Amino acid sequence: MPTIADVAQRAGVGVGTVSRVLNDSPLVSDRTRDHVLAVIDEMNYRPSALARALSIGTAGVLAAVVQRMTSPSALQRLRGILDVASEAGFDVILHNVKSVDDHKDQVRDLLRPDRCAGGLLVSIKPEDREVEKLAGNEVPVVIVDGRLPGIASLYIDDELGGRMATEHLIELGHRRIAFVGEWEDVIGFRPTAKRLAGYRAAMADAGLEVPEGYVKSGPHEHVVTLASTNELLDLDDPPTAVVASADSHAMVITQGARARGLRVPDDLSVIGFDDLEIAEHLGISTIRQPLYDSGAQGARMLLDLMQGETRSTDHVEMPIELIVRSSTAVPRHSS
Amino acid sequence: MPTIADVAQRAGVGVGTVSRVLNDSPLVSDRTRDHVLAVIDEMNYRPSALARALSIGTAGVLAAVVQRMTSPSALQRLRGILDVASEAGFDVILHNVKSVDDHKDQVRDLLRPDRCAGGLLVSIKPEDREVEKLAGNEVPVVIVDGRLPGIASLYIDDELGGRMATEHLIELGHRRIAFVGEWEDVIGFRPTAKRLAGYRAAMADAGLEVPEGYVKSGPHEHVVTLASTNELLDLDDPPTAVVASADSHAMVITQGARARGLRVPDDLSVIGFDDLEIAEHLGISTIRQPLYDSGAQGARMLLDLMQGETRSTDHVEMPIELIVRSSTAVPRHSS
DNA sequence: CTGTTAGCGCCTTCAG
DNA sequence: CTGAAGGCGCTAACAG
Numbered sequence: 037m038p039t040i041a042d043v044a045q046r047a048g049v050g051v052g053t054v055s056r057v058l059n060d061s062p063l064v065s066d067r068t069r070d071h072v073l074a075v076i077d078e079m080n081y082r083p084s085a086l087a088r089a090l091s092i093g094t095a096g097v098l099a100a101v102v103q104r105m106t107s108p109s110a111l112q113r114l115r116g117i118l119d120v121a122s123e124a125g126f127d128v129i130l131h132n133v134k135s136v137d138d139h140k141d142q143v144r145d146l147l148r149p150d151r152c153a154g155g156l157l158v159s160i161k162p163e164d165r166e167v168e169k170l171a172g173n174e175v176p177v178v179i180v181d182g183r184l185p186g187i188a189s190l191y192i193d194d195e196l197g198g199r200m201a202t203e204h205l206i207e208l209g210h211r212r213i214a215f216v217g218e219w220e221d222v223i224g225f226r227p228t229a230k231r232l233a234g235y236r237a238a239m240a241d242a243g244l245e246v247p248e249g250y251v252k253s254g255p256h257e258h259v260v261t262l263a264s265t266n267e268l269l270d271l272d273d274p275p276t277a278v279v280a281s282a283d284s285h286a287m288v289i290t291q292g293a294r295a296r297g298l299r300v301p302d303d304l305s306v307i308g309f310d311d312l313e314i315a316e317h318l319g320i321s322t323i324r325q326p327l328y329d330s331g332a333q334g335a336r337m338l339l340d341l342m343q344g345e346t347r348s349t350d351h352v353e354m355p356i357e358l359i360v361r362s363s364t365a366v367p368r369h370s371s
Numbered sequence: 372m373p374t375i376a377d378v379a380q381r382a383g384v385g386v387g388t389v390s391r392v393l394n395d396s397p398l399v400s401d402r403t404r405d406h407v408l409a410v411i412d413e414m415n416y417r418p419s420a421l422a423r424a425l426s427i428g429t430a431g432v433l434a435a436v437v438q439r440m441t442s443p444s445a446l447q448r449l450r451g452i453l454d455v456a457s458e459a460g461f462d463v464i465l466h467n468v469k470s471v472d473d474h475k476d477q478v479r480d481l482l483r484p485d486r487c488a489g490g491l492l493v494s495i496k497p498e499d500r501e502v503e504k505l506a507g508n509e510v511p512v513v514i515v516d517g518r519l520p521g522i523a524s525l526y527i528d529d530e531l532g533g534r535m536a537t538e539h540l541i542e543l544g545h546r547r548i549a550f551v552g553e554w555e556d557v558i559g560f561r562p563t564a565k566r567l568a569g570y571r572a573a574m575a576d577a578g579l580e581v582p583e584g585y586v587k588s589g590p591h592e593h594v595v596t597l598a599s600t601n602e603l604l605d606l607d608d609p610p611t612a613v614v615a616s617a618d619s620h621a622m623v624i625t626q627g628a629r630a631r632g633l634r635v636p637d638d639l640s641v642i643g644f645d646d647l648e649i650a651e652h653l654g655i656s657t658i659r660q661p662l663y664d665s666g667a668q669g670a671r672m673l674l675d676l677m678q679g680e681t682r683s684t685d686h687v688e689m690p691i692e693l694i695v696r697s698s699t700a701v702p703r704h705s706s
Numbered sequence: 707c708t709g710t711t712a713g714c715g716c717c718t719t720c721a722g
Numbered sequence: 723c724t725g726a727a728g729g730c731g732c733t734a735a736c737a738g
Contacts, residue, residue, distance in 0.1 A: 386725085
């Protein structure tokens, strides 16, 4: 692999000149530039990203920290991040944090100028003590899918989302509406809790009560299996509709209902949250939140921050939207 | 940020000594080591990954190149890669290639010693000319989910998978079996084509014919929508079972059948491919292929390669497995 | 406009 | 066992 010195020598100029053409400096005559360019091309020379980074002081790398990288939604957000980062000429390091433990050390070690020029925290909530340090002397950081004072962030109004989903069902004429969700995250924000709050608020506003056993929500992964759906449908007064805290749950609930011979939406309406790609194919009504865009815009914010263009405390709320498909309908026999 | 020189000075030793304790060299007395360690801790010093990389000649970074990072299966493979890379102390750069164009240049530029120490090509098939260059003077590379002579790779027997799925249906007593798939990849291998071949082979072996219109497969994304499923079910002699080239298709087909009032598996058996997490929740029978493990093992192979421990032409076939759930059953009325 | 020279922070001989 | 010095490849500041 040729170095800048090789090029300089071969071109009969100094390394400084080569460096200048490399960096599009105007301080080079066109003739010299063309010649150097020709030599570079001829030698198939590529400057060392490493050496450049050391000299510059920072690498052309962004870090994306994802929590329990397991959901399709994380994937979509990542795609957004990758696209704008790539467009801007940055590599992106992907870091998956699983437990609270490695969150503390590994991430802080990652978010240093010699590792990356900026960091995206996807659905991750830093602990309060760390916020200062992150906001302080380290690399610029923005939170995608979450809100935290002191750190630039993109988020949605989860409570509103829960409310919108519930109100959609209420407007269709449902009165017995259940909620199914889980807080899948140990170290992140708790969207499910807020969506549940929105559900409760909507029910209350409509003068509807939430019968015991109508809320399936908890820290475990199994709240949402077929079994859990069955519990709901086994109730003396089973719901005619259910608000799921995620599309993936909605899919399972639908499956569970159909396995019992119920029809969706005729016998049971189900609404999800997220609007994953598959939701469209399966005709699942849902609350759409910007997945790809949250990643893309988060990356743009970060890029701005890195250039000192924005206050590091910008918080932007992303829009959400009710998408009505074929998994929700008026209840069969209005109760 | 303190440098190694700061530490050396504060500890009253030379930078060489500090460097040695940093790299666990045995050429340091315990006393000196402990002292230096104490100072390091006290100053909260972390060596610059950048400087180290430049000095060493290569960065502690692996590159994972994914094609059209859109499927949940890619995510699982990534998780495997991240886990072992992280375990081994490597960062991983994620690169998403969308078109054939950026495949050519960007990837080759990424796979250089100053960008990463090794590369994983996930479901990507390099063009033949590039293989030489990749296998030649560049960074070590392994292909995850694909096979190519000259490059270490992990793959499955897609044809066998197609055959297994089909034979499962045949053994259940089905005779009218359709195939639905799409080749979702422009620049990758073509698993669907091989799975289709396996399907055809199994049908032939069983003396079953494949009626016209029983194979829905093509380059477009919509071959598999409800519409396509409907075409199948609208045939004069509709299938009693269908082999889907992926779980995601199986989900949509199931949905389409149910929308017509058909029951799965009673009226129509459906089998998928991959065994995504959601497939278990939805009770989809499928051919399981190692997703997470392919990524993990691929990363291990790469790590080995980077240490020159393995021939760079190792090819390992990953096992696949028939998983029978509740989307396949004996046909209602044996035809 | 251009060549030269000092770093960037760390690793690695090479003497001691 | 340890300190000093050269080099990794590139950028930037300084004289010309």
